[in-house]
Amino acid sequence: MKYLKQLAVILGITLIGEWLNYLLPFPVPAGVYGLFLMLLLLCCGILRLEQVEGAGNLFLDIMSIMFVPSAVGLMDSYRQIQSVLIPVVCISVISTIVVMIATGKAAEFMITRQDKSRKENQQS
Numbered sequence: 001m002k003y004l005k006q007l008a009v010i011l012g013i014t015l016i017g018e019w020l021n022y023l024l025p026f027p028v029p030a031g032v033y034g035l036f037l038m039l040l041l042l043c044c045g046i047l048r049l050e051q052v053e054g055a056g057n058l059f060l061d062i063m064s065i066m067f068v069p070s071a072v073g074l075m076d077s078y079r080q081i082q083s084v085l086i087p088v089v090c091i092s093v094i095s096t097i098v099v100m101i102a103t104g105k106a107a108e109f110m111i112t113r114q115d116k117s118r119k120e121n122q123q124s
Contacts, residue, residue: 006055009047013038 017034024033041047074081081088 003054007050009052010059042055051118053100098100 014031014034016037017032018030020037021028021030021032038047038052042049
C-alpha cells in the first residue's frame with residue numbers, strides 16, 4: 001500500500017507537469033516541469049523524501065529496462081540513421097564527457113562548501 005501511495009504522488013506531480021506544459025507557451029518538456037515541481041516541493045518541505053523514496057528507488061532500479069525499446073527502435077531504423085551515425089556518436093561521447101566533468105565539478109564544489117560550513121560551525 002505504501003508503494004501505491006508513493007506512485008500516486010509521483011503520478012500526480014507528473015500530471016501537473018503535463019498540465020503546465022499544456023498551459024505555458026515555453027518549449028520545455030512536461031517531464032522537466034514535473035521534475036522542477038518535485039524539486040521545489042522537496043526543497044520547501046511540502047513533500048518529504050520518505051513520501052516518494054521507495055517508488056523512486058524502484059524507478060531507478062528498472063530504469064535500464066526502459067531503454068530497451070528505444071534501443072531496439074534504433075536498431076530497426078539503422079538504414080535511416082546510417083548517414084549521420086558518426087556525428088551522432090561523436091556528439092554523444094563529447095556531451096557525455098562534458099556532463100561528467102560538470103557533474104564532478106558541481107559535486108566537488110558542494111562538498112568543499114559543506115566542509116567549510118562544518119569547520120565554521122565547529123569554530124563558533
